Amino acid sequence: MTAFLKSREAILLGAIAVLLVLIASRFPAFVEPSNLARVFTDTSPLIILALGQTVVILTRCIDLSVAANLALTGMVCAMLNAAMPGVPLAAILLLAVAMGAVMGAINGVMVWKLSIPPIVVTLGTMTIYRGLIFVISDGAWVNAHEMSPAFTGFPRFDILGLPVLAWIAILVTALFFVMIARTPLGRAFYAVGGNPGAAVYTGIDVGRTQFMAFVISGALAGLTGYLWVARYSVAYVDIAGGFELEVVAACVIGGISIAGGAGTILGTLLGALFLGIVKNALPVVNISPFWQMAISGTAIIVAVAFNARSSRSKGRIILKSAEGHA
Amino acid sequence: MQVSLDPSNPRPVPADVAPVLHLDGITKTFPGVKALSEVSLSLYPGQVTALVGENGAGKSTIVKTLTGILQPNAGTITLDGQAVVFPTAQHATDAGITAIHQETVLFDELSVAENIFIGHQPRTRFGLIDWAAMRARAREILDRIDADLDPDMPLHELGIASKHLVAIARALSVDARVVIMDEPTAALSHKEIEELYELVERLKSEGRAILFISHKFDEIFRIADRYTVFRDGQHVGEGLIAEIDEGELVRLMVGRSVDQIFPPRDHRVGDEVLAVSGYSHPTEFQDISFTLRKGEILGFYGLVGAGRSEVMQALFGVTKPSGGEIRIDGTAHQVRSPSDAIDAGIVYVPEERGRQGAVIGLPIFQNVTLPSLAQTSRRGFLKLSEEFALTREYTERLDLRAASLDQDVGNLSGGNQQKVVIAKWLATKPRVIILDEPTKGIDIGSKAAVHAFMAELAAQGLAVIMVSSEIPEVLGMSDRVIVMREGLIAAELTGDELTPETLVRHAAGIGA
Amino acid sequence: MTDAASPRHVPDRLQSPAARLLKSWEVLLLAVAVAIFIANSLASPYFLNAWNLSDATFNFTEKAMIAFAMALLIISGEIDLSVASIIALASTAMGAAVQMGAGTPELVAIGLLTGLLCGAFNGVLVTGLGLPSIVVTIGTMSLFRGISYIVLGDQAYRGYPSGFSYFGQGYVWWVISFEFVLFAVLAVIYGVLLHKTNFGRMVYAIGNNATGAAFSGIKVARVKFILFLLTGLMSGIAAICLTARLGSTRPSIAFGWELEVVTMVVLGGVSILGGSGTIPGVVIAAFVMGLVTFGLGLLNVPGIVMSIFIGLLLIGVIALPRLWQKWRP
Amino acid sequence: QDTVRIALVVKALGIGFFEAAAKGAEEAAEELGNVEIIYTGPTDTTAEGQIEVINSLIAQQVDAIAVSANDTDALVPVLKKAMDRGITVISWDSGVAPEGRQLHLNPSSNALIGNMIIKLAADELPDGGKVALLSATTTSTNQNTWIEEMNKVMGDYPGIEVVATVYGDDLADKSYREATGLMQTYPDLDAIIAPTSVGIVAAARAVEDAGKVGEVNVTGLGLPSEMAGAIESGASKSFAIWNPIDLGYSAAYLAYELATGDAEAGPGAEIPMGRMGTLTLDDNGEGAMADPFVYDASNIEEFKSIF
Numbered sequence A: 001m002t003a004f005l006k007s008r009e010a011i012l013l014g015a016i017a018v019l020l021v022l023i024a025s026r027f028p029a030f031v032e033p034s035n036l037a038r039v040f041t042d043t044s045p046l047i048i049l050a051l052g053q054t055v056v057i058l059t060r061c062i063d064l065s066v067a068a069n070l071a072l073t074g075m076v077c078a079m080l081n082a083a084m085p086g087v088p089l090a091a092i093l094l095l096a097v098a099m100g101a102v103m104g105a106i107n108g109v110m111v112w113k114l115s116i117p118p119i120v121v122t123l124g125t126m127t128i129y130r131g132l133i134f135v136i137s138d139g140a141w142v143n144a145h146e147m148s149p150a151f152t153g154f155p156r157f158d159i160l161g162l163p164v165l166a167w168i169a170i171l172v173t174a175l176f177f178v179m180i181a182r183t184p185l186g187r188a189f190y191a192v193g194g195n196p197g198a199a200v201y202t203g204i205d206v207g208r209t210q211f212m213a214f215v216i217s218g219a220l221a222g223l224t225g226y227l228w229v230a231r232y233s234v235a236y237v238d239i240a241g242g243f244e245l246e247v248v249a250a251c252v253i254g255g256i257s258i259a260g261g262a263g264t265i266l267g268t269l270l271g272a273l274f275l276g277i278v279k280n281a282l283p284v285v286n287i288s289p290f291w292q293m294a295i296s297g298t299a300i301i302v303a304v305a306f307n308a309r310s311s312r313s314k315g316r317i318i319l320k321s322a323e324g325h326a
Numbered sequence B: 001m002q003v004s005l006d007p008s009n010p011r012p013v014p015a016d017v018a019p020v021l022h023l024d025g026i027t028k029t030f031p032g033v034k035a036l037s038e039v040s041l042s043l044y045p046g047q048v049t050a051l052v053g054e055n056g057a058g059k060s061t062i063v064k065t066l067t068g069i070l071q072p073n074a075g076t077i078t079l080d081g082q083a084v085v086f087p088t089a090q091h092a093t094d095a096g097i098t099a100i101h102q103e104t105v106l107f108d109e110l111s112v113a114e115n116i117f118i119g120h121q122p123r124t125r126f127g128l129i130d131w132a133a134m135r136a137r138a139r140e141i142l143d144r145i146d147a148d149l150d151p152d153m154p155l156h157e158l159g160i161a162s163k164h165l166v167a168i169a170r171a172l173s174v175d176a177r178v179v180i181m182d183e184p185t186a187a188l189s190h191k192e193i194e195e196l197y198e199l200v201e202r203l204k205s206e207g208r209a210i211l212f213i214s215h216k217f218d219e220i221f222r223i224a225d226r227y228t229v230f231r232d233g234q235h236v237g238e239g240l241i242a243e244i245d246e247g248e249l250v251r252l253m254v255g256r257s258v259d260q261i262f263p264p265r266d267h268r269v270g271d272e273v274l275a276v277s278g279y280s281h282p283t284e285f286q287d288i289s290f291t292l293r294k295g296e297i298l299g300f301y302g303l304v305g306a307g308r309s310e311v312m313q314a315l316f317g318v319t320k321p322s323g324g325e326i327r328i329d330g331t332a333h334q335v336r337s338p339s340d341a342i343d344a345g346i347v348y349v350p351e352e353r354g355r356q357g358a359v360i361g362l363p364i365f366q367n368v369t370l371p372s373l374a375q376t377s378r379r380g381f382l383k384l385s386e387e388f389a390l391t392r393e394y395t396e397r398l399d400l401r402a403a404s405l406d407q408d409v410g411n412l413s414g415g416n417q418q419k420v421v422i423a424k425w426l427a428t429k430p431r432v433i434i435l436d437e438p439t440k441g442i443d444i445g446s447k448a449a450v451h452a453f454m455a456e457l458a459a460q461g462l463a464v465i466m467v468s469s470e471i472p473e474v475l476g477m478s479d480r481v482i483v484m485r486e487g488l489i490a491a492e493l494t495g496d497e498l499t500p501e502t503l504v505r506h507a508a509g510i511g512a
Numbered sequence C: 001m002t003d004a005a006s007p008r009h010v011p012d013r014l015q016s017p018a019a020r021l022l023k024s025w026e027v028l029l030l031a032v033a034v035a036i037f038i039a040n041s042l043a044s045p046y047f048l049n050a051w052n053l054s055d056a057t058f059n060f061t062e063k064a065m066i067a068f069a070m071a072l073l074i075i076s077g078e079i080d081l082s083v084a085s086i087i088a089l090a091s092t093a094m095g096a097a098v099q100m101g102a103g104t105p106e107l108v109a110i111g112l113l114t115g116l117l118c119g120a121f122n123g124v125l126v127t128g129l130g131l132p133s134i135v136v137t138i139g140t141m142s143l144f145r146g147i148s149y150i151v152l153g154d155q156a157y158r159g160y161p162s163g164f165s166y167f168g169q170g171y172v173w174w175v176i177s178f179e180f181v182l183f184a185v186l187a188v189i190y191g192v193l194l195h196k197t198n199f200g201r202m203v204y205a206i207g208n209n210a211t212g213a214a215f216s217g218i219k220v221a222r223v224k225f226i227l228f229l230l231t232g233l234m235s236g237i238a239a240i241c242l243t244a245r246l247g248s249t250r251p252s253i254a255f256g257w258e259l260e261v262v263t264m265v266v267l268g269g270v271s272i273l274g275g276s277g278t279i280p281g282v283v284i285a286a287f288v289m290g291l292v293t294f295g296l297g298l299l300n301v302p303g304i305v306m307s308i309f310i311g312l313l314l315i316g317v318i319a320l321p322r323l324w325q326k327w328r329p
Numbered sequence D: 001q002d003t004v005r006i007a008l009v010v011k012a013l014g015i016g017f018f019e020a021a022a023k024g025a026e027e028a029a030e031e032l033g034n035v036e037i038i039y040t041g042p043t044d045t046t047a048e049g050q051i052e053v054i055n056s057l058i059a060q061q062v063d064a065i066a067v068s069a070n071d072t073d074a075l076v077p078v079l080k081k082a083m084d085r086g087i088t089v090i091s092w093d094s095g096v097a098p099e100g101r102q103l104h105l106n107p108s109s110n111a112l113i114g115n116m117i118i119k120l121a122a123d124e125l126p127d128g129g130k131v132a133l134l135s136a137t138t139t140s141t142n143q144n145t146w147i148e149e150m151n152k153v154m155g156d157y158p159g160i161e162v163v164a165t166v167y168g169d170d171l172a173d174k175s176y177r178e179a180t181g182l183m184q185t186y187p188d189l190d191a192i193i194a195p196t197s198v199g200i201v202a203a204a205r206a207v208e209d210a211g212k213v214g215e216v217n218v219t220g221l222g223l224p225s226e227m228a229g230a231i232e233s234g235a236s237k238s239f240a241i242w243n244p245i246d247l248g249y250s251a252a253y254l255a256y257e258l259a260t261g262d263a264e265a266g267p268g269a270e271i272p273m274g275r276m277g278t279l280t281l282d283d284n285g286e287g288a289m290a291d292p293f294v295y296d297a298s299n300i301e302e303f304k305s306i307f
């Protein structure tokens, strides 16, 4: 317990609490349970994507294509629904997850089999996936009235006071807790990122594990693609543009080390919630939305400086500027 | 005693045991290197087989083929009379083959228990990892090797020796018939080495077959029942330890006899060059004071973790000291960075050659001129002809073996990389050269060359500090020896005091 | 010194520099550029026209200026994703100065200074505090542009002095624009800096093995700090050109450019892992990207479809040699 | 006579409104006979993207460029260059500063639009109430002009109080969040005015999700096809828009008239635009096409499949 109190997660939790108190002092309604539930729902897509990104970063990779993957999957789902409203929702959900996973697998294969650096691969596929949306849709939007009520209604369907979207985020988080703590694959993510050379000796296939991380990240991006499009009832080329950086930011704020092998699911969850609260609070507390960007930028810098500081004491070599990022 | 060099005529195997594991005709090539060429190896239940050979002979490579990390190009592995293949490390583990590898195969962010079981964690009925069982079994194994470690402790909180114990525990976490140990004692202290020997005995008595790789002859002769010798990727001999002596084994390894390992030295020394007083560091070492003279070789001995490297890195400006003073020729110098040290005339050949010494990826000549660019350039602009000239001057003195001077240092053998690093420093015309474990990971043949060269440097008037953990090397090369223990100078020894016994006593803190 | 006693002669080089060049990435890329050039002239009758080609250079000159500094930074093992946001902040600073009556010389000074300050900020965080540059610059990317948004909101700065527009719209001679000349001069400066000076050598050494470089007496932190400064400075210069070309400043200026700059650098053969790459490679990559976008633009292909080509090119030129290596006997 | 090539440059490809405008331009082209329409634009709403597109149009030596600008000023230099090379340049929908074009076609007059958006809200609030504005991208000109015009006539609507103006950046998710934020901040809000086709849909969706249909009325400018659902659910009682088909038609027609030299732009000039009548230019070289048209439950069915 005392170890937890000193952890990054506890400090982040504290920061969130302070943030909420500050907001509540100006606008008490913000902390009403119903509103917090709404903020959570609004943050759900970020949480789902950030969890996927977490396993990718744990294995020393990065996936910049998540937002493009989301948008392409979302567009395909929307176009399918518009063209064939009769296709059952379960099939669409399956399609979304499968399509996302395939796009993730494409990233993963290039990292695994061709050893192309992940940042290059996903920078490339990010523009390709985004461009494909334009190609398949011809740039046209799919609007609310073209979608079936079942399609748009699913993510907002209310169960026990929370919409399905939020329940999915909770479910995914729970699955991640189990996967990370209790499955060999979950532990392999840490091993591969922490010491790839050593992982081979323990029978872990580094490339395959990274591939799996990309597939998971892709599948979740695909799932979120459907949820996003259905929730906002619109699909177009630019949806979630630039969202990949917000996703990475959530992970970094949550204490996931960009060098791989370190970080927790709880951290990512809190990192995403922190960003979500800031984003939702700004319009409410009457700070110009133009401040949002600068605030999240500052949060990222503070978080990474803080994480570096807390792990610094372990290092014995003092010439950190050379050692730190050799 | 006679040993046949003809592998087709091996020594008789005790008739009562058949080998549990047999490798035959194993060939393994890397791009440009034939690491193994049709080698064979047999391991017997309840016996320790020592695998010996120079650096690069292919010892670790055969371990990796045996544990599924590398796939041989040709050859067969027979386990209990059955031909087997190990596509991954997992398959080898499942077949009951386990290894302590030469490289540390550990994960800093994971706990001790996880490090022991990663890759084969105990599972619950639902296929999930059973943490309780994992902790309990980790506890059990750690007790077996007398390691007092908390299974839940994150690995990064452990010292280097404890980490090694975890690696050993990891190998024991599999109920293996074959246990492989690739230089297991290299990072252990005296006490832990003894415990390891006991463990080996226990494993033997349990009927397990053990493959033991070591460069240390004393331990080979102490614990091994059999030996197998590799040379340049080829099997050159095997037999019973009882039927061979040390000289014979060395001759087998190197293909010639190495009669004199240490060069003769003229022990006359000149004026004092370096004086260090009261050097301290908040956590690593304290109150280090000594002097060094022209033409002298000063040995630094201590157990692993005694803080010798840290002291040297502080003298070289890599680590920041918290107090103390350095004087060169009587003048005080502030050394805050390696470039300050180089300016003051102190250079450092680091222990970790690949990471700290050579800049792998750059050609040889660029490595050599890196600290001397000011000398080879005009107003900041490179002059390649001068760089090649400078490089040639020093690499020829060191007899560097390379295809060309613009070859990547990464393609050189370890000994030749070490020569590049030394050439780099000689080109700066230093006053004091510090060599940290200069022959670590270098085979006997190249070792002799490094020793001869060190003697020559001293003879030319350079002041030399040599950090070494090998007692023969320390005794054979040094004029004077400083023994360190737990960050402090434990003793300064000269002349008759220089015996293996005094070194060990001071290093281990056993009352003299 | 003739050392006859030397038992073995080690030649300086096995391959002549010319032979090495022939097998290099740059030659492959140059072939791609020529192919695209020919394809473009066949595909559109408007392509081979001096004015049109001159206009086309504006598609890449500003980005390429940043790419030169970014190439050095990436070779040294770091990255700066905040460059586009530095443009936004520098442009905003210049716009604010215009409102206070600054003239062209002051504007240039302010643009450069803002770039340098932003670069220094990144540099301090990365080299001073030892933080990973990719994360730091994702942070400052939001921060710098965020400040522009705070200052400008939905407003725009305009009213730049007429002399100022020369930097983005002026022509030095006939169809040769000021920007193109600046691009060429900077290409030469950076080429010399990286390939012909001690500084460039240190950059390579650090990129290949920062620890080894530090152990060789190189002041790693200082070199990296200078590289961040240079990248900031180049972003400042690009901000001046772009602002002068647009004649107005909005906070969304140059949005998304950081990825195009990185793409240009990587396409130019610079290893994203550090340690290798050349300025001629980046120059050719700039032309390739400029030619692809301009050529497809003449066919009225939408920009996003062009980016598919760029993405394929990026992955293709890296994947193909590896595939070839993998499948060849 | 050679084909007259007219480039219709829009803020970004794929926006329903502009697709409809392109249809109108094609209609004009058919009517005029020897016209080829090049429908193009960047894929995101940036000035830099439009500049690249316009550069390639200049290179193709098109006869006329009709642009709906992402930035009033940033396009001026490149459009000047186009005019220097003999290309006719007009702006439509979202304008360019006068020195960068020969004329600007406003879909309607800014004053009429400004009045229309507040009137639509006020008509549903006979006893007065609180309204909030959800604007579009922070970098587009027309929304801000309309809001300015709206503020000028606020005196005509006594009980109505504008409590806030927020920006949705013409992004569905951001607009949605801003609209939700408005309802949180002002629990007694009566109406959201969104003079943007993206914002109005998102706001209607937000009202539906917040369960505030009937309490908060969403109005402003939107497309019938996108707003049909909101009218049906009651989240929006009515909204307005000019007909984008007519707008594209008029822009193409005007460009043709100028490019062929049949008409000359200048203060007071009257330029024919086919079935839409004539455009009269003011001192700024601007003219208004027509009044905005109001859509509600009574006529939405008829228009939702058109645009």
Ligand SMILES: Nc1ncnc2c1ncn2[C@@H]1O[C@H](COP(=O)(O)OP(=O)(O)OP(=O)(O)O)[C@@H](O)[C@H]1O
Binding pocket: B030, B031, B033, B034, B035, B053, B054, B055, B056, B057, B058, B059, B060, B061, B062, B102, B441
């Ligand atoms: N991954 C690899 N790629 C290329 N060459 C390799 C690789 N691994 C080993 N080699 C080469 O294979 C040969 C045998 O190496 P190996 O590690 O088996 O030697 P060793 O006998 O274990 O030496 P040491 O005593 O230093 O541990 C050496 O020449 C080495 O350079």
Ligand SMILES: Nc1ncnc2c1ncn2[C@@H]1O[C@H](COP(=O)(O)OP(=O)(O)OP(=O)(O)O)[C@@H](O)[C@H]1O
Binding pocket: A316, B158, B159, B160, B284, B302, B303, B304, B305, B306, B307, B308, B309, B310, B351, B469
């Ligand atoms: N408790 C520890 N935790 C982590 N690392 C340690 C610990 N003790 C020693 N090390 C590491 O082991 C290496 C050797 O330690 P140190 O330099 O202090 O001693 P040394 O006498 O030079 O030993 P060596 O003979 O291995 O060079 C160093 O790199 C040091 O960082």
Ligand SMILES: [Mg+2]
Binding pocket: B059, B060, B061, B102, B182
């Ligand atoms: Mg070995």
Ligand SMILES: [Mg+2]
Binding pocket: B308, B309, B310, B351, B436, B467
């Ligand atoms: Mg040491």
